[in-house]
Amino acid sequence: MINKISSSKEKIKTPKEYSFFTDVYDVVRQIPKGKVTSYGAIANYLGTKLSARMVGWAMNAAHGAKPKVPAQRVVNRNGMLTGKFHFETPTKMEELLKKDGVTVRKDTVIDFKTRFWDPATELSL
DNA sequence: GCATTGACGAAGG
């Protein structure tokens, strides 16, 4: 279950480890195979659209996340694999995307426009 | 406790 908002404004009584990150992870894990989204889209869905950086920052902590977070499906608004250097190896991201059926050329997702999956649109239905 | 940084994004020059 996704909690739509967990911004600092609304203090949620969280069991223990619950925060902006958790929401991000949940959303990212729901990205369909072969699709990608952007940090801004996730931020927008979470209600912090003006803070896309927080999403990226959250992803930085996603390394040790339990079910592995498919961070490779999250790129910047340009479809560029800006976070590839944060993976185990700089090539890992492209690799994973390729396995998802996503074509990557020069650190950029081909057909990003059609591959784009917006949680605010897809999950709000 | 202030200054800098960041896996971003939009706007301005």
Add this chain to the structure above:
DNA sequence: CCCTTCGCCAATG
């Protein structure tokens, strides 16, 4: 059309 600046918010020095 490319480059710079600003905003956003949390973490880190």
